[in-house]
Amino acid sequence: MGDIVSAVSTAIVLAGRLREISKNIEDAEFKNLLADLSLELADAKLKIADLMAENASLKEKLHSLTSASGERCPKCNNRTFQIVSTKPHPIFGDMGAKEREYKCSVCGFAESKFVEP
Ligand SMILES: [Zn+2]
Incomplete structure (x- = not known):
């Protein structure tokens, strides 16, 4: 150049x-x-x-x-699917279950995952 x-x-x-x-x-x-x-x-x-x-x-x-080291994004397949927040699950939180918000920094796809206690 x-x-x-x-x-x-x-x-x-x-x-x-x-x-x-x-x-x-x-x-x-x-x-x-x-x-x-x-x-x-x-x-x-x-x-x-x-x-x-x-x-x-x-x-x-x-x-x-x-150099991204996150999980594979289900939508764009890049390793840029990362946790943005985690909180007690709205229904099963009392039993220790969590809800984790994931978001892809490339395509913007977001999804919450249920995490068992
Ligand atoms: Zn993506």
């Missing part, structure tokens, strides 16, 4: 030098094309910056998925 940024930066510098040289050239079409080229390069640089930001966030997401 860094290589692309430096390649586009170099291209922008080259276009700038062409613009300097073009001051001695009276061809309007040449100047227009050069202006278009500079705009396209600036646009490409912005798009690369967006892609790099997206890439970084995807890498982060991938890392959190591959």
